[in-house]
Structure formats: C-alpha cells, structure tokens
Amino acid sequence: MLQKTHTLAGLLTAECVLSYFHQPLLTWEGGAALLIGCVAGPLADIDKKGSTMAKILLPISWGLHLLKVKHRTLTHSLIFILALASLLSALPELFYLTAILAYASHSLIDMFNDQGVALFWPWKVKIRLLPKFLAIDTGSFSEGVFRLILAAAAIAYPFLGLSSGILF
Template sequence: MLQKTHSIAGIVAVETVIMHYHQPLLSWESGAALLIGCLAGPLADVDKKGSTMAKIFLPISFILQLLRVKHRTFTHSLFFLAGLAALLTPLPLFFFWSFLLAYASHPLIDMFNEQGIALFWPWKKKFRLLPSIFSIKTGSNAEDSFRLVLLVVMVMLPIFYMLPEGIL
C-alpha cells in the first residue's frame, strides 16, 4: 500500500483511541495523537529503500539496509510490534495506544496485498488476509477504492463521535 493509504489508516486508528478515551476532538492531545497517527501509520515502510519514511528516518533505514532487512519482514512483524510496545511504555496510555495502533494498522492493511507480510518474523512465511485473486495491488484502482473507504471512515468517525447521545 502507498504512504497516503497508511497515513489515513493510522489516523482512523487514532480516532478510535480518541473515542475510547473520550478525549475532546478539539484539544492539543487529540491534535498531537492525530499527527502521531499520520506518521506512525506509514512508519513500518522505513525498511523500504526510497520510501518517504526511509528518507525521513535515513539513519534507521540505513541500519536496516546494512542488516539486509527485507521489506515487509522485521518492521511488519509481531516481534517488532512487541518491541515497539516495550519502548513506548513510558508514554501516557492515550499516546501509547495512539502510536501503537496507528503503527499496527500498517502491517494489518499490508496483509490485504498479494505479497503479504512476515507476521511471525524471523519465520519467513508471509501471511495475507485475502486470496491472490482478491488481493489489493499497491497503487492500483483497488487501493484507490480501499483508500476512499478509509477516507470516508476517517471523516465519519469524528462526526458520529460528536453527535449527542441518543441521536443514532
């Protein structure tokens, strides 16, 4: 999936955290969390040479290249997610879950791609959620449609969140 798809998925993940913690949408905490989601969503692609995340976090990308980490392996794995969770434990729970779920949205939606991900790295087997025939190819019309659905969800979640109770 493309960075813009991952960014939108990261924002949707953070919106669910905002709703769970009953955080006002118009607060610095929510604004910071949404920014975190926009950046953490595509962050797993730091392992892909030439990606936006690899350019932004060049030292990390360089180290991953030196270690010969292949795309959609280590940074897309549950092992990495667990390590990331351990590193994030000093954060307040609201920001901990905002970052972690936004990051986790990345490998989740990459499993809709035909290539899948090495979810249980270092085991090399790649996992995907859809059979090849229904998979979403990166940059395809199917990804555009998927991103549009995410965009609608991203816009609708805050609207439903701000509605007074009992309206729906």
C-alpha cells in the first residue's frame, strides 16, 4: 500500500484511541495523538528504499539496507512491534497506544496486498488476508477505493462521537 493509505489508517487508529480515552480531538493531546498516528502508520516502510519514511529517517533506512532487511519482513513483524512497544513503554498511555496501534495498522493493511507480510519473521512465510484474486495491489484502483473508505471513516468518526464530546 502507498504511504497516503497508511497515513490515513494511522489517523483513523489515533481517532479510535482518542475516543477510547474520551479525549477530545481539538486539544494539544488530541493533536499530538493524531500526529503520532499519521507518522506511525507509514513508519514500517522505512525498510523500503525510496519511501517517505526511508528518506526522513535515512540513517536507519541505510542500516536496514546494510543488514539486507527485505521489505515487509522485520519492520512489519510482530517481533518488531513488540520491540517497539518495549522501547516506547515510557510514553504516556494515550501516546503509547496510539503509536503502537497505528504502527501495527501498517502490517494489518499490507496483509490485504497479494504480497502479504512476514508477520512471524524470521519465519519467511508471508501472511495475507485475502485470496490473490481479491487482493489489493499497491497503487491500484482498488487501493484508491480502500483509501477513500479510510478517508470517509476518518472524517465521519469524530462526528459519530459528537455526543460524547470527542471534538471538543
């Protein structure tokens, strides 16, 4: 999937976490959580040369390249998500859950692609959630539709929670 798809998934994840904590969007905590979601969502693609995250965090990307880490393996795996969870455990709970769940959304969404994800890396088997003929190809029309659904959900979700004060 493309970075913009993962960013929207991270944003929607952040909105769900904010809702869980009954934290309004339009506060500095809400804004920080939304930003964390937008950054953590596409972060796993740091292992893909030329990706936005690889360009932003170039030294880490180079390190992964030198270690010959293939795309959708280590950085998309449960072991990496658990290591990241341990590394970020000192964060306040709101930001911690936002970061971990938005990061995990990346692997989940990539499992809709026909290439799948090495979720149990170093075991090399790639997991996908859809049969190959229904899989969403990166950059395809079906990914555009999927992204549109994510965008609509991200826009609608705060208004669905309006009665519980999620916006303010």
